[in-house]
Amino acid sequence: MLSTKSAEVVEATLPVVGAAIGDITPRFYDRLFAAHPELLRDLFNRGNQANGAQRQALAGAIAAFASALIAHPDQRPDAMLARIAHKHVSVGITDDQYRIVHEHLFAAIVEVLGEAVTPEVAAAWDEVYWLMANALVAIEDRLRAETAAGGDPAELWRPYTVVARYQETGDVTTFLVRPADGGPTPASRPGQYVSVRTRLADGARQIRQYSLSGSAHGALRFTVKREPGGEVSAHLHDHLHTGDTVELAPPLGDIALADGDGPVLLASAGIGNTPMTAMLDHLAAAGSPRTVVSVHGDRDQLTHAFRADLAQLTAKLPNATAHVFYERPLGDWPAERTGLVDLSTVDVPAGTTAYLCGPLPFLRAVREQLLTAGVPAADIHYKVFGPDLWLA
Numbered sequence: 013m014l015s016t017k018s019a020e021v022v023e024a025t026l027p028v029v030g031a032a033i034g035d036i037t038p039r040f041y042d043r044l045f046a047a048h049p050e051l052l053r054d055l056f057n058r059g060n061q062a063n064g065a066q067r068q069a070l071a072g073a074i075a076a077f078a079s080a081l082i083a084h085p086d087q088r089p090d091a092m093l094a095r096i097a098h099k100h101v102s103v104g105i106t107d108d109q110y111r112i113v114h115e116h117l118f119a120a121i122v123e124v125l126g127e128a129v130t131p132e133v134a135a136a137w138d139e140v141y142w143l144m145a146n147a148l149v150a151i152e153d154r155l156r157a158e159t160a161a162g163g164d165p166a167e168l169w170r171p172y173t174v175v176a177r178y179q180e181t182g183d184v185t186t187f188l189v190r191p192a193d194g195g196p197t198p199a200s201r202p203g204q205y206v207s208v209r210t211r212l213a214d215g216a217r218q219i220r221q222y223s224l225s226g227s228a229h230g231a232l233r234f235t236v237k238r239e240p241g242g243e244v245s246a247h248l249h250d251h252l253h254t255g256d257t258v259e260l261a262p263p264l265g266d267i268a269l270a271d272g273d274g275p276v277l278l279a280s281a282g283i284g285n286t287p288m289t290a291m292l293d294h295l296a297a298a299g300s301p302r303t304v305v306s307v308h309g310d311r312d313q314l315t316h317a318f319r320a321d322l323a324q325l326t327a328k329l330p331n332a333t334a335h336v337f338y339e340r341p342l343g344d345w346p347a348e349r350t351g352l353v354d355l356s357t358v359d360v361p362a363g364t365t366a367y368l369c370g371p372l373p374f375l376r377a378v379r380e381q382l383l384t385a386g387v388p389a390a391d392i393h394y395k396v397f398g399p400d401l402w403l404a
């Protein structure tokens with residue numbers, strides 16, 4: 013909890029700091045990567061750095077954390093911290109790196125805000141930073157202890173052998189991998205992701221996350237869409253073949269299908285159906301009697317990965333329906349299923365828990381439609397395939 017004195021100072025300076033975040037973040041990252049070039053090469057996603065996405069996420073999260081502390085001084089916004097902590101553990105952040113980030117972040121704040129950063133203001137924001145950092149460190153330590161990530165981030169990465177690879181569509185490939193040492197495959201929950209670390213042509217070791225896309229007889233299965241101009245997705249498509257080895261961190265991620273009896277709605281667009289396929293696969297394997305409504309949007313039948321899996325898994329479940337929308341369908345296709353996902357024509361049962369995954373405009377639209385259909389905000393869980401800019 014923030015001290016009363018700091019709370020007053022943070023509340024008074026939040027608008028100034030918030031307005032300056034766009035100037036603070038580039039200076040922060042420039043300083044950080046000038047002092048530690050290895051962090052950009054081997055830890056941060058340099059695609060996100062180049063397109064600016066991650067830059068907004070970190071600073072936005074600190075501002076959001078400060079706002080939450082001011083609004084509810086007695087509560088820690090754990091839901092927001094969980095997503096970040098899972099990501100941090102999955103890429104191997106170490107506790108001591110919080111000091112490095114602190115040093116360069118605060119130097120950037122002083123550089124931008126100058127004399128406005130009085131000792132009192134600096135002390136108050138210092139308190140916000142360490143409240144958040146220490147909360148993250150505690151959650152991350154616990155996560156490491158509870159999962160196959162293990163206590164030591166240095167032991168996070170494990171070699172896996174590709175035992176099979178399938179072409180799902182023209183630009184989507186599935187990889188099945190098993191631990192190269194023959195040891196057990198780590199446990200996962202449907203909806204979670206693995207981080208994949210690859211050595212690229214220029215020597216950088218870049219990390220990306222891929223959602224598990226279903227069970228695979230003891231192997232881990234993940235599915236990669238080739239991103240236009242993307243480094244790692246292209247590398248995996250072009251260079252990772254059956255028999256090759258790839259480094260993975262164990263399954264992590266705070267969004268996973270919760271146990272229960274109530275109705276479930278799984279909504280996705282494009283490659284966002286990887287975690288949904290894992291959830292549906294899990295429900296089908298368990299012969300779940302739950303009401304399951306799958307909704308998916310894609311460009312057409314040929315770009316739709318897991319089209320056959322969706323039909324087969326839905327058919328296996330006693331109370332499941334699937335509703336597919338194509339923007340430009342090939343051949344005969346119902347008019348009410350042509351265009352973007354539109355839940356007004358889908359029956360959303362009372363008591364539904366919804367899981368969403370896709371690009372931000374899709375998430376915004378579907379969330380809105382679910383709220384209109386009467387689904388409470390607390391029952392809508394979403395996953396974005398990039399830094400969570402909703403936090404910002």
Ligand SMILES: Cc1cc2nc3c(=O)[nH]c(=O)nc-3n(C[C@H](O)[C@H](O)[C@H](O)COP(=O)(O)OP(=O)(O)OC[C@H]3O[C@@H](n4cnc5c(N)ncnc54)[C@H](O)[C@@H]3O)c2cc1C
Nearest residue numbers: 059062220221222223236237241242243244245286397398
């Ligand atoms: C939790 C999570 C789960 C995910 N699950 C999946 C999944 O199941 N399947 C899947 O396919 N993906 C998934 N992703 C996305 C995946 O992690 C990668 O982001 C994706 O594969 C793109 O990585 P890349 O290295 O190919 O592209 P990057 O090289 O990271 O590029 C990303 C984008 O930035 C652009 N870019 C790169 N350099 C520049 C530059 N200099 N200037 C401007 N723009 C630039 C690229 O053109 C591209 O559009 C997931 C992401 C997260 C966070």
Ligand code: HEM
Nearest residue numbers: 055056057060066069070073099109110113144145399400
């Ligand atoms: C209080 C301090 C910090 C905050 C508020 C913070 C916040 C965030 C946020 C919001 C994300 C995006 C999460 C997501 O969308 O999934 C993120 C990811 C990340 N963070 Fe932090 N972070 C902090 C400290 C650190 C430290 C100390 C490091 C290590 C140098 C670090 C490295 C990373 C990396 C590598 C990613 C993934 C980035 C990517 O793939 O582009 N963070 N962090």
